Structure formats: C-alpha cells, structure tokens
Amino acid sequence: MKHLRYLNKYFYKYKWWIVPGVFFVIISNIFGVVPAQVIGFAFNLITENLSIYKLFAGFDRQEIVYDIFSAGLLYFGTVVLVLYLLRGLFMFFMRQTLILMSRHIEFDMKNEIYAHYQELSLGFYRRNNTGDLMNRATEDVNRVRMYVGPAIMYALNTAVQVVLIVYFMFNVNGTLALYSLAPLPVLVLTIYYVNTGIHDKSEKIQQRLSSLSAFVQERLSGIRVIKSYVREAQTREAFALQSEHYKGESMKLVRLQALFYPAMLLLVGLSTILTVYIGGRQVINGSISAGNIAEFIVYVNQLTFPVTMLGWVTTLIQRAAASQKRINEFLQLRPDITGGTIASGTLEGGIEFKNVSFTYPDTGIQAIRDINLKIRPGQFVAIIGRTGSGKSTLANLLMRMYDTDQGMVCIDGTDIRERDLQHYRSQVGFVPQEVFLFSDTITNNIAFGLDQPDQEAVRNAAKNAAVYQNIVAFEHGFETMLGERGITLSGGQKQRVSIARALIKEPRILVFDDCLSAVDTKTEEEILGNLGHVMKGKTTLLIAHRISTIKNADLILVLENGQIKEQGTHAELLGLNGSYAEMYTSQLLEEEESKIK
C-alpha cells in the first residue's frame, strides 16, 4: 500500500475534483436510501386502505375509497420516481468528477513515465525489454487508474451507503437489523475470495495472451524464413499448443465466474428470508409494521451491490499497489549518463581519447582497452577491424551512449562529461550500424533531427547521400510512406536515407558506423564523392569493412581486440606490411575472383 502514496501528489493537484465528488457521493446516496422509507410507508398505506376498502364492501362509498387509494399510490410512486431520478443525476455528477479526475491522473502519469523513459540511458534499454517498458506505461497505469477512479469512488459510495442504511435499519428495529445484516459479512468474504481467484486466473490468462501475441508477432515478422524453410506446419502446431494453454486458463476462469453470481444471490436470498421470517414474527408481536419489512427488503437489496463492490475494490487496490510498485521502480531510476554544463558555441570538432578502456556492464566484455587517439578538427578518420574488435563501441563512447570506465574522451580539449548532452549530441551526426527508420514519410525521416522540416534541405541531404534518384522514382516521391504502412526500402536505400538524416543536421562531427555495407561499390564511390564536400571542415569518423571505402582517409586506425593495432594513411599502412596490408591483399583477391566468376 505504501507504493500508492506516490499518487498523493495527484490527489492534491486534483483536490477540487475530489471535494465536489465526495459531496455528490453523499447526496446521491441520500436520494438512494430515502425511497425505501417511502416504499415502506406506501406499503403500510396499502394494507390499511385494503381493510378500509373491504369494510365498505357493497356500499357506493367503496368507489371513493378506491379513488383516494389509487391517488395516494400514484403520489408515492411519483415521489419514489423523482427521488431515484435525483439519485441518478447526482450519480452522474459523481462519475463526472471522480472518474474524470482518474482520466486526468492517467494522462499525467503516462506523460510522466514517458518523459522519464526518454531521460534514461541506453544501458537501461538494454537491461529491460520493450514489452515490459510498454506494460508499465500502459497496463500498469491503467490498473492504477482503476484505483484512483472507480476503486475510490465505489469505496466512498459503499461506505456512505452502508452507514446510511445501517443507521436507518437500526432506527426501525435493532433485532431485525442484526438478523438482516448477519449474512452480509459472509457475502463480503465469499466475494473477496472468489474475486481474488478470478483475479489470479485473469492474470494467468493475460500472461498466456501476451505470450500468444508475442509468438504470433514474431512468427509473422519472420514469415519469410518460415516459408523458405517450409516450417508452416510446425509453426501451426506450436501456435495450436500456445492457444491450448490459453484456452485451458480461460476455462478455469469461466468455471469460477459461474460460481460468482449464484453464490451472491444465495446469500442475498438468505438475508431476505431472514428479514421476512424475523420481521414477520415482529409484525405479529406488533413491534414493527408490515411496511417496515418491505423497507428492509429494499435495504438488503440495496446493500448487495456495494458489498459486492467491496470485494472488487479490495482486488483493485491490491492490483494497483503492485502496478504502482513497478512504476515507482522505474521512476526512481536515475539516468547513468547525465550532461554537464558546457553548452555554448559551436564545436570545432577536435576529438581525443586518453587512455580509454570500457567494459560492457551487462556482459562484462572488455570492448576497448587503453586507447589513445587524437583527431584534429576537420580530419577524416577511418576505422577498420575484424568483427567484434570494438569499432561500434568506440562510436558509442564518442556519442556518449556509455561512459568510459577508465580514461576520458575529450571534445575540443574538454572532457565530454562536462558538456551539456543535448547541446553536444545536436552537433554530431550519427549513422548507426543498424538502420532504424520510422513508419513515416521519407521527408519526415530525413528531417527527423530538424525542428522545422525544410524541403530544400531534405532534397540536398538526399542528393548527398546518393538516394535522391531512388526517391523521386517512387510514385509519391519524398512523401512516400515507409515501414509497415508503406513501402519497404532495400537495405542500401535504408542506409542512404539514414545517412541523409545525419547530413541534414549539418553537424560538426560525423560518425558513420559501417553504414555503407549494403551499397554497391559504384554507389559507395558516389556517396564518398558527395561526402567529400559535405565533410569539408567537419571531423568525420567512418567505420567500414572494405578498404575501398576508406583508402582516402587522412588517418586509418586498425582495431584488434579493442586496441589500436596499426595507424597511418593507406600508403603508410601498406608499407607496414601488417594486418592492414593482409586485409587489403585478401580483399583484392576476393574482388578479382568475383570478376572472373
């Protein structure tokens, strides 16, 4: 329960919704309870009038008695109707305040969680899976909303109604009140246990449903692999098995739910029987009137709903507490990487790695070992090396996605950690190894880093990334939709759109992480040619596997096992006759072989 205390700030914020809400709960319940007394009164009237009516049997006056009798009944009927209408009206206001408040809180919470997610570092996203992140922002928030809205509303409603009804019952007759209320605690407990059972089973169903959806989603995404390996039948069987588990859990729930209403009706029935039996004896004694029994029956029936709600509300609160605990766990996390204060001016683009070492915390793999490197502003530096040698890690450290364990990365002579993160990153154009494009138009994807999309700049960036001709050939040109709702670009086209996205920012430092791997050598030459003038005056770090891509770089670094094995220009490295020269010869051979084929 202590986890729910976090929500108090919202209750405080929306106090002017809660105060009238509570007022409407009280008023609506008063209008809900009074009709029982009117009904009791009317009931007495009927019994009295019936005996008078019978007394006048055979006389003309009997007609008059009948008219008075029906006018009285009509009057009481109208009173009851008006009272219930008023109750309905105030219930409407009650929902309009308390439930609406819960929707406002839900909105605030979702925004708060999402804003917090955005602040957390890359390491956090590696530690937690997307499904879990999404669940906390949607499913968990929804459960908390059920607490701040319906649970609180029904709890208040039940409390007010129970107090009023019990008060009126004891006012009429204490003994009858005790007998009528006796089965209710059993009803509360039964409903609580049945509800908890229903809740547990629903949780299991939800889990089964999640894994079923995850299964379907993955298999649909991998449909090409399934078809090419002819695994349709096996996939179908695996799906049927998952569905079977889901069905099994659903059946258990249905069985339990089937118990719910009969159990409730049985206990309410018991209460009514006791009321009629004990009440009947007291009418005979003369301690209460027959109308009082009618009044009590209405009370008992009125109590059924709030008492049922009590069990439900308890479950809602328990679920909300568990959800809020999960939400709090995330909200209390602080980002591993926080920016410094230096946020002025444009970068010159000088980069220095001073004795940098880095180990990935989640795997314990040391990806960078004691690297020393100095890049002058405007230099074109290329990095090459075997897969897993630490190239991307170096780019990640430069983007400050992670912080070094030892040593420091300096930009223009200042420790990167002292620089304001947003100010710094906004001046670096990063093209990651794994291309990610949004399900949006090509224009919006390229202009992603700009506050104001600029058509001219988008076109120029596309030209520089050598993807312009491809884009204009599409039916809708730059307005073509990408992703699930649109067309699928080829691997090379995606890489080039991603390059255009980095170029449009006109950054001071450009980092290309193996982003030309899917383009042919001719397109690669075109891109590099275009980049020649884009890169002028900007520091460029280009990670590649093909020597043809990097041979014109001012400085080439050969990485091996997280260390710089060799460095120099293309000619200098060939002269060393080491790993680089070996790579060059084998790539040349491969090229020759492919030409012969």
Ligand SMILES: Nc1ncnc2c1ncn2[C@@H]1O[C@H](COP(=O)(O)OP(=O)(O)OP(=O)(O)O)[C@@H](O)[C@H]1O
């Ligand atoms: N996010 C991560 N968490 C844990 N370990 C990682 C992570 N990213 C990379 N590694 C490990 O760090 C080492 C260096 O990886 P890195 O991605 O820097 O290599 P790379 O030279 O870019 O390889 P490639 O050319 O295949 O992209 C590898 O052993 C890899 O398994």
